[in-house]
Amino acid sequence: MTPIGIQAQSIGWIVAATTFAAAVFMLDLITPPWTAAPMLYVLPILLTWLIRGRGIVAFFTVGVLVFTWAGAVFSPGELTSDVTTNRIMASVLLIVIATLVSRQKQLTQQRKAGREALQESEERLLLALDSASMGTWEWDCTTDSLRWNERQFELFGLRSEDFHGTGDEALSRIHAEDRSRVDAAIREALEEGVTFRDEFRVVHADGSVRWLFGSGRPVRDEHGRWSCMTGVNFDITDRRRAQEKVQKQNEALEARVYERTAALIEANERWDWVVRATNDGVWDWDLLYGTAYFSPRWKEMHGFQDSDALESVQEWSARIHPEDRHRVLGALDQYLEGKQSRFSAEYRIQKKDGTYFWVFDRGIAIFNDEGRAVRMVGAESDVTWRKEAEEALRRREYEFRALADNVPAFFSYIDRDQRYRFVNKRYEELFGRSHEELIGMSVQDLLGQDGYAQLQPFLDQALAGEPVSFEYELTLPGDGTHYLAGQYVPDRDQQGQVAGLFALLTDITALKSSEALLREREGQLRDLGTRLLRAQEEERRRISRDLHDDVMQRMGTLTLDLYGLASLMSSEDRGLVSQLKACGASAEQLTTDLQQMAHQLHPSVLEYVGLEAAARKHVNEFAARTGLTAEFMARDAPKMIPLDHATCLYRVLQEGLQNVHKHANATTVLVRLLRSGRGLGLCVQDDGRGIEGGDVAARRKGLGLTSMAERVGMLNGTFRIRTKPGDGTEIHAWVPLEADGRDT
CATH class of the missing domain: 1.10.287 (Helix Hairpins)
Incomplete structure (x- = not known):
């Protein structure tokens, strides 16, 4: 009913009440006093029940009371005590009845308003459920019966005629991996009287699987027991899939947020889900009125409470770091003027507590027909951790660069495509190229075909996962030849695959020159020693x-x-x-x-009977002279060998036996003369105390070992000592022989 209709109806009731009161007054005047009692009791009460509205009831009651007592005063009859008592009782009764009727009408109006509100709420709920595609259900746990709406059947992939309405049947449609969990959660909610919430999968008749979100609340019966549960379900398959792909679809989701701002504002629930999924703070700026909305997440990021009022853009701009403010506001103005396609910026902004943190802010504006921005919506992400990581990375890169540039070596990183991804300063100086020229250049392009051919086997070996050390010659135009010692160390990724290699090169040109000079000097000394011997x-x-x-x-x-x-x-x-x-x-x-x-x-015997006989004779004489047990053994020894070779081995034998006698404290000596390969070897072995490892080099001169080694070295032979404290000493000498001089 319209307000005008309500007003007209109220006026009608007032006129009727006034007319009735006047009629009562007239009847009271023309009737005897005793006949007014039924009229005073019955007619007002009946009419009070018929009058609608508490205000009219009160008005009518007051009017009747006034006219009742006025009629008593102006009545022609005698005003007896009975008449007065009746009128008093009628007045009290009328007041009580009017109060009760007024309360009853108030309750009636409240119930009617409640029914109307309930009906309206149910209509809104049904509309919301239909709009949100929610299924509703009610489970009577005493009879295990279920009631579903049409959307619930669609969510479970069933037809209403195929469903028997039991809880077990509905539970059987839930995925086997989720069934026991959901059943336990529902029963726990019933036992404890709490709300049930869970996400689970249902299997449709065609075998397809859908994700649902379910929520239900238990309801008590008239005895206070939890007898049933009502709830809703809605399909969250898309959200579950979106969660699995959220990393890949983050940019696409962000674009959708910008493109569908208006639609998402109207769909508050969906907007809330998107905001929570991205964990960003959202802002909405009305450029026409200069007001702004900041989401609870935005306030939380900035250290504010949700109840804090922040409606001015100036409050936001004033908190931007002074070093960033001009840049950020300039970029915003450029975008609003149409000079940039979008607005995005990274900057520092002050929190409520005065500290600063880094944010990545981006937004998109809505322009009117005149090309003027009227509204702008955006999102803000906390990127402090990334900025700190970038700063730490820059610091480590600087430290690494400083270390690499000051290492007295050539350091680089080569990827799987054999291209340089990092070089230090010495590398640039060696090749006379800038850092920009070297980065991305291939090894072959830098070294040329000949230089690359030397390194290719080592590169292949390192990229196959095996560390390698090598030396090679590098000839540079105008800079001569450099001798380099290199090491390639494979670099493996988290999966263990070789992603590249670290290359460390050392210039050993001076060392090579020193080695050549040393070899020359050693040759000269060897020649001199040979001549001296x-x-x-x-x-x-x-x-x-x-x-x-x-x-x-x-x-x-x-x-x-x-x-x-x-x-x-x-x-x-x-x-x-x-x-x-x-x-x-x-x-x-x-x-x-x-x-x-x-x-x-x-020993002239060397010239006449040969080395074997001379050595045997000398060993026997040594045994006789010293009293030691000395044994001589010869195998495949040539009868005649060059005198220089025989003399060399004989001198080694003399010096070795003399050392055994003087220093070894031995009891047994074994001398072996054996042909080995293309040469002849002599071994003097004792069971004495041996020589300490650190004393070998120090005692070479005192033991005559140096002269032995020099004699053997003159003939391009080898000389070595094997010794162990307490386990004796072995002296081995080997000299090469010409093929035609081995047997005669």
Whole structure:
């Protein structure tokens, strides 16, 4: 009913009430006092029930009371005590009845308004459910019966005629992996009287699977027991799929937010889901009125409470960091003037507590027909963590660059395509190219075909996952040849695949020059040593020959003369004869010593019977002289070998046995002379105390090891020592032999 109709109806009731009151007054005047009692009791009460509205009831009651007592005053009859009592009782009864009727009409109006509000709410709910595509259900847990709306059947992929309305039947449609969980959640909600909420899958008759969100609340019966549950379901399949693809579709989702701002504002629930999914703060700026809306998430990001009033854009712009404000506001003006296609900026902004944090802000405007922006909507993301990570990365890159540029080496990173992705300063200086020129250049383009051919095997090996070390020559135009020592170390990604390699090159040109000079000096020293040893052997041979051919001959003659002179002396000169014989014996011993000395200086037996016989003889003499157990073993030794080779091994034997006698504290010595490969080897092994590892180099000179090694080295042989404290010592010497000199 319209307000005009209500007003007219109220006026009609007032006129009727006034007319009725006047009629009562007239009847009261023309009737005897006792006849007014029924009229005073019955007619007002009946009419009070018929009058609509509390205000009219009150008005009517007051009017009747006034006319009732006025009629008593102006009535022609006598105003007796009974009449007065009746009128008092009628007045009280009328007041009580009017109060009760007024309360009853108030309750009636409230119930009617409640029914109308309930009906309107139900209509809105049905409209909302239809708009949101929600299914409704009611489960009577005492009878296990279900009531569904049409949308609920669609959500479960069923037809109403195929559904028997039981809870078990509905539960059987839920995916097997979710069924027990959903059943337990519903029963728990019933037992504890709490709201049930869950997400689960249902399997349609055609085998397709859909995700649903279910929510239900238990309801008590008249005995206070939870007897049933009502709830809603809606399809969230798209949202579940969107959650799985949210990373890939973030930009597309953002574009949809900009494109469908108006539609999303009207669909508040969907808008809320999008905002929550992106975890961004949303703002809405009305450029016509200069007001702005900031979402609860935006306020939370900025340290404000949701109840804090923030409706001015100036409040936002004033909080932008002074170093960023001009840039951000300039970009915003450029966009609003149509000079940029979109607005986006990263900047620092002040929180409520005064601290700053980094945000990524972007927005899109709505323009009117005149091309003027009238509204702008956007979203803001907290990117402080990314900015801090970028700053840390820049700092690490700077530190790494500083370290790489100051390393005395050439450092680079090469990807799987064999292109440079990083080079240090020394790399740029070596090739005379800038950093920009080198980055992205291939190894082949930088080194040329010849230089690349040297490195290709090492590159392939490193990119196959194996570290490699190498040396190579690099010839640069105008800079000569550089000798480089390189190391390639594979770089593997998180999956263990080789993504590239780290290259470390060291310029060893000076080292190579030093090594060449050292080899030259070593060659000169070796030649000098060879000449010295040969001169020594020649001098020993000469001295031995002189002793044998001259001194020993004369000593022999002297010995014979002394013995002859003693035999010519008379028996009377016994003392002189004894002295002569003693001198003869001394001369004879001296001759023997000279003979041994000559043999030590140059064993002539080497020239006549060969190395094997000479070595065996020397070992036997050593055993006899020292009392040690000495054994000699020869295998496949050539009968005749060059004198230089024989002399070399013989001197090693002499020096080795002398060391055993003086230093080894041994009891047994084994000497082996063996042909090995294309050479001849000699080994002197004892069971003595051995030599400490640190003492070998220090005692080489004192033990004669240096001279042994030099002798063997003159013949391009090898010399080594094996020793262990308490486990004896082995001396190995090997010299090469010509093929035609091995057997005779």
